[in-house]
Amino acid sequence: GQQLNQSPQSMFIQEGEDVSMNCTSSSIFNTWLWYKQDPGEGPVLLIALYKAGELTSNGRLTAQFGITRKDSFLNISASIPSDVGIYFCAPYNNNDMRFGAGTRLTVKP
Amino acid sequence: EAGVAQSPRYKIIEKRQSVAFWCNPISGHATLYWYQQILGQGPKLLIQFQNNGVVDDSQLPKDRFSAERLKGVDSTLKIQPAKLEDSAVYLCASSLGLAFSTDTQYFGPGTRLTVL
Numbered sequence: 001g002q003q004l005n006q007s008p009q010s011m012f013i014q015e016g017e018d019v020s021m022n023c024t025s026s027s028i029f030n031t032w033l034w035y036k037q038d039p040g041e042g043p044v045l046l047i048a049l050y051k052a053g054e055l056t057s058n059g060r061l062t063a064q065f066g067i068t069r070k071d072s073f074l075n076i077s078a079s080i081p082s083d084v085g086i087y088f089c090a091p092y093n094n095n096d097m098r099f100g101a102g103t104r105l106t107v108k109p
Numbered sequence: 110e111a112g113v114a115q116s117p118r119y120k121i122i123e124k125r126q127s128v129a130f131w132c133n134p135i136s137g138h139a140t141l142y143w144y145q146q147i148l149g150q151g152p153k154l155l156i157q158f159q160n161n162g163v164v165d166d167s168q169l170p171k172d173r174f175s176a177e178r179l180k181g182v183d184s185t186l187k188i189q190p191a192k193l194e195d196s197a198v199y200l201c202a203s204s205l206g207l208a209f210s211t212d213t214q215y216f217g218p219g220t221r222l223t224v225l
Contacts, residue, residue: 031211040218040219041216041218041219042113042200042202042216042217042218042219043152043200043216044216045213048211048213050211088151088152090151092211095157095164095165097154098151099151099152099153101149101150101151102149102150102151
């Protein structure tokens, strides 16, 4: 079956540091989405990527859709305390959306 | 604009009991999704509706889970009877476009179910 690996599983960083997380898949996807989930809430869409090689920014967030269509990364620059949460990649193909296991981010002031 | 509403927020039941969750999607959204999120994992799609019809229920354990979206608006998800492994957060999401589109899914806060 399809394999979807998200890493790292968790990160503990100081406020102001940059963060990078990624997902790799055994299958090709046409769309890569990145979500953030705060405690007690549902996931919220951060960035959507629709084309292989695409690099997209949303404020301090930058994400790229890998050229092979099997991977994506998300970078957060100059982290702040409200960046705390769980980040999920969610590749998507024709009505089939999978979620990674998540990267739990802790930011120490 | 009001978001996706879900109730109850928390539910504790004993195994073999029944439970139902309710979801009110964003007004005008054609597609509604139910996900199961087990602790420490990402959400897993259980069932997807377009208006009041089922588009995909391939991951729904149909021996115990059922869902309906009467009149193409609100939806209920039922578990009968519940098992210990059903303990999870049940998330509802909706999107404006029809199924198979890449429209953004908006998630509700979820219902946290604990089965004892």
